[in-house]
Ligand code: NGQ
């Protein structure tokens with residue numbers, strides 16, 4: 257049920273300036289942009305049906321991995337690690353067809369929306385057919401990702417990925433990586449085609465993503481950076497320093513650690529998003545924080561893969577910015593990611609309320625506010641707050657849900673983040689259009705049936 261947006265929406269409580277505030281009326285124009293916010297309940301407005309907060313940005317995802325969640329939770333004869341998980345993942349994608357990529361992305365989109373994400377940042381590196389050849393249209397699978405996101409109605413920042421080598425120093429890709437490989441020229445053509453096709457669609461934006469320093473040699477990396485600049489300062493995303501082995505290999509190759517190498521040779525700025533950046537020295541942490549770049553943290557995946565702990569507290573103390581991503585999609589809820597960010601610190605420090613230490617201030621609101629801002633920056637979109645001029649991407653929380661009952665102000669956010677596993681998300685709007693009503697997506701049965709068909713093929 258794609259109910260068209262009310263032009264005036266009233267709510268007893270609205271997220272404003274990084275905190276829950278009192279009653280307000282939100283005006284939304286025909287383009288799906290917020291045109292005004294006024295205090296109080298306007299008599300002509302339609303009640304939103306709950307507490308209104310901005311939709312969250314999911315700044316890092318590999319959508320197809322949603323279909324293998326739970327399939328890699330058994331150790332092999334030699335134990336298990338990030339690297340053996342990666343082999344399982346490579347085997348899984350051997351059978352994926354274009355229609356499967358679309359169906360899985362649509363299913364993921366519905367789940368993300370229902371939990372309160374409104375934008376998907378898709379780090380898209382599956383480009384080629386199973387034999388490693390380009391499809392007739394080398395952008396085929398990118399178009400499938402877009403089609404899946406559009407079926408779900410989630411906004412998308414598509415991040416086409418350049419992937420060329422297996423290891424630092426230009427090591428040729430392995431068999432398992434053959435579906436990822438594009439020449440720099442073909443990559444540029446794919447990007448151009450995506451811009452031509454989607455530039456007028458307000459729900460779709462573009463960024464560029466050199467996969468990692470392992471997968472992109474310096475000369476090709478420089479070309480991607482130049483292309484992003486030429487196309488109007490597109491966001492740039494890269495995986496960095498997720499595993500200790502990657503750090504050791506980078507030092508063996510260059511004498512520098514991955515984040516250090518990027519800081520020294522590329523120069524990081526507001527348009528960069530470093531995914532994971534788990535293993536940094538104190539000096540790298542400080543330098544990344546002051547660069548203005550966003551750290552793309554994916555706590556549930558980082559825990560699932562045994563990556564390590566991002567140095568969040570020193571990074572925040574130095575003014576660092578972060579956003580959250582669902583990455584391998586073992587988790588699809590923004591509050592689960594935020595909760596893990598704080599909980600891992602509590603376990604490590606044996607203390608409480610560590611991300612926000614101002615006496616009396618809300619930890620949930622601090623996490624929510626920073627992830628909104630970092631996500632908006634990293635995905636290059638007018639989102640992350642409810643303000644005139646920004647997109648009407650918003651989430652209505654049910655104030656009568658048991659997790660939120662009698663939770664005025666930021667207590668609602670604290671309770672959602674730390675105890676809202678049964679989601680209190682009631683309605684979700686993307687670009688002025690309702691996509692979730694009463695917890696349901698109008699096409700959820702059709703989309704789930706498509707997902708089952710894809711899994712019949714891929715795992716059958
Ligand atoms: C990915 N995922 O690209 O899907 C990676 C694994 C790699 C995460 N790093 C592959 N979580 O980094 O080589």
Ligand code: ZN
Nearest residue numbers: 379495531583
């Ligand atoms: Zn990733």
